[in-house]
Amino acid sequence: MPPEPGLKIETNSKKVRAIRKTVLELLLASHDRECTLCERSGNCSLQTYSEQYGLREIRYPKNAECLPKDETNPSLVRDPNKCILCGACVRACSEWQGSVLGFANRGSKTVVQPMAGKNLADVDCIYCGQCQAVCPVGAITIKSDIENVWSELSNPDKKVVVQIAPAVRVALGEMFGLEKGQNAIGLIYSSLRKLGFDMVFDTNFAADLPI
Structure with a gap:
């Protein structure tokens, strides 16, 4: 139905909420649900919406193939098992930096990955982190070196130096x-x-x- 003057659109009706809840179930059915171990736990859009719509069980079996995690990049970790195919990272990479990420395959086999199926370390990624910044789940995260830092700080024979960027101060x-x-x-x-x-x-x- 084309839009016309006086048209009333309901965006939070019982039917709409039921459809949204079903979509969430389908997303979670193919999602890695180890939420307590995820870096985005407590700050995840999928968690937020699941709570908002009272989702307590998944009616559909998990049938997605478990894909390997890409930890080859020195700054970023890409976990395709947590990707919800929203395309935010693809758009951010394309519009702001380049075209490192893109969609591959079709149907239930669709994935977001670096060009030609390569690892992030093997493409022209500049480690800007824009893909991670827009990812609503834990599919792309910053690689953590916290344990290495604590190890160095506790070493009495080491002088540990830190250098911070200007943006951090604000x-x-x-x-x-x-x-x-x-x-x-x-x-x-x-x-x-x-x-x-x-x-x-x-x-x-x-x-x-x-610059």
Whole structure:
């Protein structure tokens, strides 16, 4: 039905909610549901909507093939078993950086992957992280080196140095409830020193050189 003046559209009717709930069930049926071990647990759109629509059981059997996780990239981890095929990462990569990610195959075999089915380490990924920033689930995450950092900090024979980017001084402050735009470099410096870092460097002029 084409739109016309006076047309009334219901976006939250009983029927619409039932359809949305079914779609969520189908997504979860082919999804890796180890939520407690996922980095996005508590900050996942699929979790949020499942809670919002009162989803407590999945009526459909899990029939998706378990695909290997790609951990070859030094900055990003790609887990296709958690991908919901929303295409946000594909669009972000295409519009902002390049065309590293894309859809492959058809039907139930559809996946998001780097071009030609390669690993992320084997394509022209510049590690910008925009794909991870827009991913609503845990399909693309930042590779964590936290355990390695703690190991180095506890080594008395090591001098551990940290260097932070200019954007961090504001972004971290906002994450911890400071006023938007407030420079939190002093707090960041003090916190890093308390954690055990021997020296803290703030990248300023050098960050402008590549621009």
